[in-house]
Amino acid sequence: MQRYTTTAIVLHWLIAVLIIGAFTLGLVMTDIPGISPTKLKYFSWHKWAGVTVLLLATIRLLWRLKNRPPALPDSMPAWQRGAAHGLHHLLYVLIFAVPLSGYFYTLAAGFPVVWFGLFQLPVFIAKNPALADTLKPIHYWLNMVMAGLVGLHVVAALKHQFVDRDGTLGRMLPGRSH
Numbered sequence: 001m002q003r004y005t006t007t008a009i010v011l012h013w014l015i016a017v018l019i020i021g022a023f024t025l026g027l028v029m030t031d032i033p034g035i036s037p038t039k040l041k042y043f044s045w046h047k048w049a050g051v052t053v054l055l056l057a058t059i060r061l062l063w064r065l066k067n068r069p070p071a072l073p074d075s076m077p078a079w080q081r082g083a084a085h086g087l088h089h090l091l092y093v094l095i096f097a098v099p100l101s102g103y104f105y106t107l108a109a110g111f112p113v114v115w116f117g118l119f120q121l122p123v124f125i126a127k128n129p130a131l132a133d134t135l136k137p138i139h140y141w142l143n144m145v146m147a148g149l150v151g152l153h154v155v156a157a158l159k160h161q162f163v164d165r166d167g168t169l170g171r172m173l174p175g176r177s178h
């Protein structure tokens with residue numbers, strides 16, 4: 001069976017690790033009461049990881065538009081192909097929408113985003129507390145939707161690996177053909 005390209009595999013796993021890290025950090029940092037140096041540090045790391053996801057997602061989407069993924073196994077029923085494609089589309093939307101909502105929220109809350117303390121992202125939203133109050137729950141809920149869909153995605157991957165044994169997971173793993 002054909003695999004995804006090495007570029008697609010590297011980007012898939014790099015983005016997955018960064019998203020899981022940013023998600024966990026997001027929950028931990030917002031639970032720290034008051035203001036402390038640790039909290040501020042975690043907020044910075046969170047934003048750096050999130051902006052990195054945005055950058056990698058852009059490269060990934062461009063790569064994906066030029067490189068078709070390998071065909072799904074013939075044994076797969078039509079509804080499963082449809083579900084997999086629909087879910088993958090939604091995940092592509094969310095790997096942009098989640099970091100963008102965090103970025104827009106941060107600007108509306110009146111803070112610039114300085115990637116790794118080096119490169120300042122454009123400030124195209126002026127401080128706007130009402131908008132910040134709207135964007136904060138949007139960032140939260142987009143995250144919860146993404147968490148649910150990633151959960152489904154992982155359950156589907158494990159089902160293909162251990163129940164159907166059709167080599168689907170191997171397509172997304174480095175150096176394995178099945």
Ligand code: HEM
Nearest residue numbers: 019022023026027030047050051053099102103106113143
């Ligand atoms: C893949 C990317 C990202 C993920 C998975 C993610 C996830 C999360 C999560 C789970 C929370 C906790 C929400 C809560 O409990 O209220 C959070 C909060 C936050 N995120 Fe993100 N985020 C991402 C990207 C970003 C980016 C790029 C920025 C800004 C540049 C950002 C800024 C924030 C801020 C400021 C908060 C705190 C909100 C508050 O005070 O409640 N996030 N994020």
Ligand code: HEM
Nearest residue numbers: 015016019020064069088091092150154157168169171172
């Ligand atoms: C935040 C976490 C993750 C995100 C956002 C994500 C997103 C995606 C997306 C968008 C695709 C479609 C790729 C394309 O056709 O261009 C994909 C494929 C895939 N993912 Fe993930 N993924 C994540 C985590 C995982 C994990 C943890 C596993 C394994 C347990 C996994 C297994 C797979 C597999 C096997 C495929 C290939 C499916 C196929 O052959 O069509 N993913 N993922």
